[in-house]
Amino acid sequence: MNVIEAENLSKTFRVKRKEKGLQGSLKAIFHPQTEAVHAVDRISFTVEEGEMLAFIGPNGAGKSTTIKMLTGILYPDDGAVKVLGIDPSKKRKQLAYQIGTVFGQKEQLWTHLTPYDNFRFFGAIYDLPDAEAEARIRELSEIFELDAFINTPVRSLSLGQRIRCELAASLIHKPRVLFLDEPTIGLDPVVKENIRSLIKQMNKELHTTIFLTSHDVGDIEKLCKRIVIVNNGKIVLDDSMTHLKYHYLNKKIVELKLHEEAVLPQLAGITVLKQNGGHVKLEVDTGIMKINDALRHIDAENMVDINISNIPLENIIMEIYKAEGSSLKRGPLDGNHLKKEGL
Amino acid sequence: MSTAVKNELRVCMLSVKYNIMREMLNKVTFLTNILFMALNNATFIVQWVILFSLREDIGGYALRDVMLLWGLAASTFGLAHILFARAFSLPDLIINGKLDAYLVLPKNVLLSVLTSQTSVSAIGDLLYGLVILCVFSLSIGRFFLFVLFTVTGAVIYTAFALLMGSLSFWFVRAEMFAGHMTSSMVSFATYPDGIFKGAVKFLLYLVIPVGMAIYQPVHIMMDFNAGRLLAVLGYTLLLSAAAVFVFYRGLRRYSSSNLMEARG
Amino acid sequence: MKKYAVIYRSVLIESLQYTANIAMGFISYLIIIFIFIHLWDYMYGTPGTLIAGYTKEQMIWYVMLTELIWFGTSSNTVTRQASMDIRGGNIAYLMNKPYHYTLYILARYIGECSVRLPMYAAVSALIGLTMVGSLAGFRLITLLAALPCILLGITIHAVFRLCISLLSFWIEDANPFHWLYNKLILVIGTIFPIEIFPEALQPLFKLTPIYTVCYGPAKLLIDFSVEKYAEVLAAQVLYLAAGCALMFFIYGKGVKKLYVNGG
Incomplete structure (x- = not known):
């Protein structure tokens, strides 16, 4: 079943434009000039129940406009949008009972209260009867392991503990869809990892559909099976994570440490990225040359160390952003086209 | 009362309670704020003692009448700022897109917004008003009227702030305008209406709602009149309805807005 | 000294861009003046009456001038901004800069007032001349003579308010003390001239900042005399010196406390 259905969803903002100088300012008073910006431009996608979806794009691409x-x-x-079969612009309140939102930068908890009091407050907001709220708090505190600090004021908790409470609070009413906007922003790697595993658990045990936006490639890579990339208000890629990697990971990075500096052969499919004495960094396009063929061109006797790795997902995403940016100058380019052509 | 309404009110009460609890974390600051605000108001007694030493009646008011006026103005201001402080900083929420957080909750947006902040010093204002009443003109009937008019006055004052603040849905520059308009209400509320003549009186009933919030209630407490009491109650309902209507019209604009400049 | 002039200049230019916002403040100013015109109209009743030696026109002009100083100097820089710098820890960065923090704040404040004060002065002159009538015996030379007194007055005002803000080194919220100082200035010096109070109290008021901040400059403008002029100027110089000494003292203590306790 689809929990989110968006069809040709569009939002255009008008931005005021002003010419330079005093004359421009005066002109703007009498004849304000506005410019249309297509923040979201005919976006269509669906999300199935229980999916974990990463919705990413550079700043100003239209992510938060879409979430809003x-x-x-x-x-x-x-365009039309249905979340859990409800039109959000018509029945916002009814929908609010069934969805949850966590905005990484904005705290929704009262910091002078204990997590327990906070949960009771959110229970009241979602009209939970006392008994049900209590039961739910017990359940959540077990899943998120909150027992140790559930009666400590939030302001005395560590950042990681706080975020766990934020997540738990957003789940008090058993939302079927959870919108997570940059949930791990500003956290240290250990806490990030912890939060990610909780999100995963939430998805698995509670079957909550998760709609995630993040700039953190780690979040996306470790959590989501499906990735949707928006840029300039359009979807430029909507693909499964494995498919994405399969398509874009035909390039390998080979890092070598050699006894002594060597002249590397000029071959199609091998690009020297960096060479500094005995340290060499190569990119091998496995579509042109297989990795074992590439290695055959290097003198094994001379080799001290070797490391073969994939191109980081981060670089792939950056390439996609950039490709879309430059394609704009040439004219609109649809997502499928890009997908087929590769980079 | 339906469960939905009960739940709404329960959440509002919790909000106010938790807001005050947060301010009470530092007890010294909490108490000095309240005490000094009361003292602050009390300094104006000097002004009126001086003025009344020059003339025995000012605009038909004796000193105790002006004190009653001052007391009602303070308690009205106090109650509005204890319960609905956010009405007075509404433009900030609108201009900086901070209403979003209230829109994803399944509760009444307006009530959640209004009760999301409190002012501690306002407790000092409310207490000052009650003390002034007790010192200068206490009677059982007047006490109940005073409490009633504190409530209607606070509602009128909040509604006025809401109307002015809602202008920010349409005009970015309206923030400062709203602030000056609401504070002008306090300025008028602390002077007897008898010193104003003719057309000015219309201004105080039609443009700045200080007439129905403060002046009429004081007259009713000085000389009871049931018809005027009904007029105050009716006016309170009418102005609130207008404010709520304008706020929701503005909110619709906020949600369908295509002026990015106003949103950040 | 030159660096403070640069700070002053940049704030001045910045403030010039907000003239529309400053002009919004005219609403509150006009309403206050409007109320006082009605109040004194009522109080004076029959024409020709004198109250505490003031004619009705003098009384209203007095309030307009003191309120002009009040509104023209209402700036967050010496109050909330300074408190926030200290409570929020921003002070740690500002105090290591090659200027004295208090003088930096004062330079900013004077920069703001240089825009606000003339704007309010223009409005006062306009409504004064149209709604109140001109002052008997007023000459332009009086204005020029009183100008240094006004400038000294607003500086003293700022020094005292900054002293209160500096209390933030020790207390969480300096606001309540600002309220009390403001009310002293407002109730005793702004809405009434000192002469209206019982004679026994008057010498006492001369010892408070009221005399140098609002009463002195306003009195000179509506009723100039050379003796009064010399007296006010002398008092202002003394007050400024004492105020600055107090300000540097509190700041020094505060910074020392910061170094010991780390804020």
């Missing part, structure tokens, strides 16, 4: 339209904060100009 999915949660009923912003009304679309055009």
